[in-house]
Amino acid sequence: MSEDLRVRLIGENEDDERMDSGDDEEIESDDAFDESDEEKYGFYFPSNDHDEEEDALSTSEDAPEALEELQDFISTLDSADDKKRKSNDVSTQSASKKRRLMQERTEAGDEGEFGVSVRGSTALKLDDLLAPLASSSALTTLKKSIKVLTSTSNKTKTLSAPLPQRAQERLDREAAYEQTKEEVDKWSATMKRIKQAEHLSFPLQAQSEGRVSNLELAAKFKPSNELESAVDNLLKSAQLRDQDIAGTEALKMAHLSVEEVAARRAELRMMRELAFRVDKKAKRIAKIKSKAYRRIRKKQRERLGGEEGDADVDVEDAEARLKAEVERARERATLRHKTTGKWAKAMQGREELDVDQRQAIGEMLERGEKLRRRIQGEMSGDESEENESDDEEQDVETIKQGAFEELAMLNASDVLSADIGSKSVFNMKFMRDAAERQIREADAAADDFLNEMGGVESESDDDACGDRTVTEGPSVQRVGGRVVYHPGTIPYTKPVDSHASETSSVTLQSADLVQDSPKSLNSISSPIISSPTQESNPWLVTSSSSGPSRKRSEVLVQKGSDALAKSTNKLKKRIAKGGEEKERIQDDAVLEIDADNVLTALEPASTPAVINTKHKLKGKGKEKPKNDSVAVQISPADADDSDEHSEVDEQERTLERKRKGGKGKGVTAFKQRELVTLAFAGDNVVQAFEDLKQSEIEADAPREVDTTLPGWGSWGGTGTKKFPPRPNLIKKIAGVEPSSRADYKKAHVIISEKRDKKAAKYLVKELPYPYTSHAQYARSMDIPVGAEWNTRVGFQRGTLPRVVKKMGTVIEPLVKAS
Amino acid sequence: MVKISVLQHAPSVHLPARPGDPTPTTRNLDPLMHPFARARERNRALNAAKMDKLFAKPFVGALEGHIDAVEVLCKKPGSLSAVASGSWDGGVILHNVSERKHIRRIQGAHKGKVSGLCFAQDDRLLSCGVDSKIKLWDASPQDDITEQRPLNEYPGKSAFNSIDHHRSDPLFATASNIVQIWDETKSAAISNLTFPTSTETITSVRFNLSETSVLGSIGSDRTFTLYDIRTGKAERRIVMQMSSNALAWSPTFPTNVLLASEDHNLYTFDVRQLKTPTHIYKGHVAAVMSCDWSPTGLEFVSGGWDRTVRIWKEGQGTRPEVYHTKRMQRVSSSIFTADARFVLTGSDDGNVRIWKAKASEKLGIITARERAAIEYRDTLKDKWKHDNEVGRIQRNRHLPKPVYQAAKLKRTMLDTRAVKEERRRKHTRAGESKPNAERKKVVITEQT
DSSP states (O other): HHHHHHHHHHHHHHHHHHHHTTTOSSSSSHHHHHHHHHHOOTHHHHHHHHHHHHHHHHHTTHHHHHHHHHHHHHHTTOOOOTOOOOOOHHHHHHHHHHHHHHHHHHHHHHHSSSHHHHHHHHHHHHHHHGGGGOOOOOOEEEEHHHHHHSSOOOOOOOOOOOOOOOHHHHHHHHHHHHHHHEEEEEEEEHHHHHOOOOOOEEEEEEEEEEOOOOOHHHHHHHSHHHHHHHHHHHHHHHHHHHHHHHHHHHHHHOOOOOHHHHHHHHHHHHHHHHHHHHHHHHHHHHHHHHHHHHHHHHHHHHHHHHGGOOOOOSSSSSHHHHHHHHHHHHHHHHHTTTTSSSHHHHHHHHHSHHHHHHHHHHHHHHHHHHHHHHHHHHHHHHHHHHHHHHHHHHHHHHHHHHHHHHHHHHHHHHHOOOOOOOOSSSSSSSHHHHHHHHHHHHHHHHHHHHHHHHHHHHHHHHHHHHHHHHSSSSSEEEEEEEEEESOOOOOHHHHHHOOOOGGSSSTTTTTTTHHHHHHHHHHHHHHHTTTTHHHHHHHHHHHHHHSSSSHHHHHHHSSSSOHHHHHHHHHHHHHHHHHHHHOOOOOOHHHHHHHHHTTTTTTHHHHHEEEEEEHHHOOOOOHHEEEEEEEHHHHHHHHSSTHHHHHHHHHHHHHHHHHHOOOOGHHHHHHHHHHHHHHTTOOOHHHHHHHHHHHHHHSSSOEEEOOOTTTTTOOSSOOOOOOOOOOEEEEOOOOOOHHHTTTTTTTTOOOOOOOHHHHHOOOOOOOOOOSSSSSHHHHHHSSSOOOTSSSSHHHHHOOSSSSEEEEOOOOOOOOOOO | OOOOOOOOOOHHHHHHTTTSSOOOOOOOOOOGGGGTTTHHHHHHHHHHHHHHHHTTTOEEEEEOOSSSOEEEEEETTTTTSSSEEEESSSSSEEETTTEEEEEEEEETSSSOOOOEEEEETTTTTEEEESEEEEEEEEOOOOOOOOOOOEEEEEEOOOOOOOOOSSSSEEEEEESSSSSEEEETSSSSSSEOOOOOTTOEEEEEEEEEESSEEEEEEEEESSEEEEETTTEEEEEEEEEESEEEEEEOOOOSTTTTTEETTTTTEEEEEETOOOOOOSSSEOOOOSSSEEOOOOETEEEEEEEEETTOOOEETTTTTSOEEEOOOOOOOOOOOEEEEEEEEEEEETTTTTTEEEESSSTTTOOSOOOOOHHHHHHHHHHHHHTTTTTTHHHHHOOOOOOOHHHHHHHHHHHHHHHHHHHHHHHHHHSEEEEOOOOHHHHHHHEEEEEE
């Protein structure tokens, strides 16, 4: 028994050894499983070992000496400090026990190789056997596992019985299953991705054929024919191949110090900079030149504008004058310049204008302005003539001077940076030549400019005049009732001779106002500018803060060169001014205008006029009416959003207001209402709708039809009794109860209860599976996928199948990425 | 110079820029301009569904050669055309499917039926039979296609029912009354894997394709057992209501295994959770004898005792595609080809039949335009499948009368059973018996 035990114990070690060496070919399958199990499941190893120890114990329970020996063995594996002493003990003990063992030993035990070793000499100890294993990890693990046993108190040396084999195996299986599950679970992310993929192209793991890069090709390149090899040889001899270039560069740089490298870098940078310098200079010169030109030209233009007033009249002949007169007369006749005309008024009222109308308005205003300019041309021109011309002279000089100075500075800086580093590409002849050529060109440009500027005084006038004559036609100006003709007008006369008259629009200069003195015009225009409505206009607010009030509006309109902006600006002002005009003019003309306004009740321009007159009668201030007018202007815009009846409502509201305001307007208001009623006379819509709905309800209602054929199934003749119709001949038609109708108690709608057979084809009984709402499903069905209703790409995307398989391609199962 | 105005003909506007390009079309994409788009598309979907039925001609051809029922089929990994079939007469034939020729013909490879076939590495074929022998054959094409000598022979102790090769290593597994793992180079099994209480026959064993060390087996004791050659253990076993006849591991979802059951159904299980099947596939009207996944893992084929072949979509438990012919008998083996386009079945009448995996698919070259049209039709069919008419046409299956009658009878029986169960529950005390989910009835116990 003890032999068995010993064998087992030592065999254990041997097993361990075997595990190390890893050849387990000979062992039985069961053992192999145990071992492999231990290998795989480190956590199970100690317990297994433990079990086997226990097993051994349980089998040898009837042999006390064996137990003792085990205890000895365990004690040998005690802590290290008292190891020596223990080993001595063991040796003595084993020696003492040897005798007793010998008595009980069978012969078979004697022949065992282990038996011999134990009995043979007292010198051989367990430690000796274990000595070669001292370094192996198996022994240390064994010791570690036994430590648990040894650390327990001496009393409980007996170990608990091992689990039955089947239970043990079950535990092993469970552990193994957990392991496999864990292993298999690594696929879950992949599987999820495949499941959720919108499109799958099989085989899934096919490696894409990457494109061959140039570098790859170059690396693989081997000269195949004569030419290639010849070129290759040349490159090789010149050491210009890729691999050589790096080498030569390294070689070149190898003997250089850090400072030298830095110096080279600096030189390179310098060269680069110089290459651009000439370009830069040329550009700068051009800029200076053009700037100076522009400024001088501007000054001249301004000056000329001033001089034009007393320009030579005698140049023009009588023929031209006659022509101009005719033109003027025609213009007067058209009256397109007036805003008091019927057409102009109509235009004012409109909220949105189409292109033609806008153009027409623009044209009108232009005409008006032209005329006005002619009327007032004289007085504005003369004012700042002298001092401006003085300024101008001076300015031209200063401008030129500035330009020259700048040029000089540019040249000076050039001279400073003229010399280049000693040896570089720029020192080569062709580079130098090119650079010189460039510099020469730039200098020539500068010189030209200087020359030009020098002689500019003699030429510039003529040039400017010539330009102007080209751009403008002969222009006509009327100065104080006298028409003046001269070859070219200055297009920018407006700012110079401007007058607030833009605001004091053509209306003021219309027939009845022309005879007013210019002073009165001014006095009129200035309060208008400061009026609250104009301040509410952001454009005007900014302008009023910026410059003198006289020029402001003119400048504004010029800047916004857009015709539309111009016209709207003017219209606005005119509208705002309407009230004051009315206030000022207490004539029959007011009545006339009002009568017009009533007809176009919606027009924002006309309403304030009415209100203004009202307030004027009451003797109130003029600020309040302005506010009112604003409010009224807004209202129609709001009304546009509402339904069609709002128009009528609006009209009635205006009428109401009028009625409140003045009794004088009562007649026209009545007219309006009458017009409306006349327009919708006999239009009994509501009643008709109700009738229609009623008939619909009745048609759908359940009813009984008597299908009795008279004369059939009953007696005829006199004296016969009239029987009620037989019930089997009464056909009941199940309709829709009026109270169960969808439009029941909905007075404004009729909802048909008829089933649409054709539409029923497209209906599904219940909501299909993946959809969660009817709207969702309807939306998915709404969008057609065909090529007729989609772009080509949209069609292709929409019809792309979920699974794509290539014909004749082997689809391999998924492979684990190693 | 007289200016002549001519009609302009600019080909770039209405002709493709290059020969292969699609013809440029000009159309108004405003949906308001197409009030009848929906009606037209529905009509097209209807036509597409009808055409699908009209052109459904799934049978491609038959491979002859066996004089008895074909028991087993296997395809060569990585090859489109090489397929081996084993018969009850003990013969093994290696077919070239694309040419419909025999590559090798081995008469009497085994005594009794050939119960298992699989390809080993390097163009070799392993076969096992009820004569307790495993034989290794050379499967390379040769002049004499009827050469008889095996390369190697592995003796076994009992009749083998199934054989399967490891995907990459030179190992194979056999099923007799135990599962054994063999090395190709060794004459004896290198290990036995068995669940301790298992005493019955193992009918089939299969290696997992992606998780290559995992095996599954089914036995006549109504069990499915999971093994792992790394741990060298039978790890888990489930006992089901009825025994299974075939199993197949999914190539794309490595945790999924498909079982063809005797109870007319197919089940997929996730090996991580064996308590309940993930899906039940109901359709056969007799025992399902064989099953195989499509290489895409999104479809599978099953052959049944009811003389039909059915093609299922993964996750869709009803209404499979049904293939049948008058002459085809009970289908004992069925496999998908490696390109997932064809299905091969071996049946009791001794023929191997080739079917299209998609019945109405056109064979041969398909131009880009035609492909676009096909894809459009498929999209339409899918989009309108909830429509009454389109759906009805798509769902419609023509079945042989016996199958139809059997299905009807089965439905009646099941309905009756359900009604009875319902009544029973109604008349027991409230809450005493609850309706049991169908999926929970399948597995009786899960043994560890």
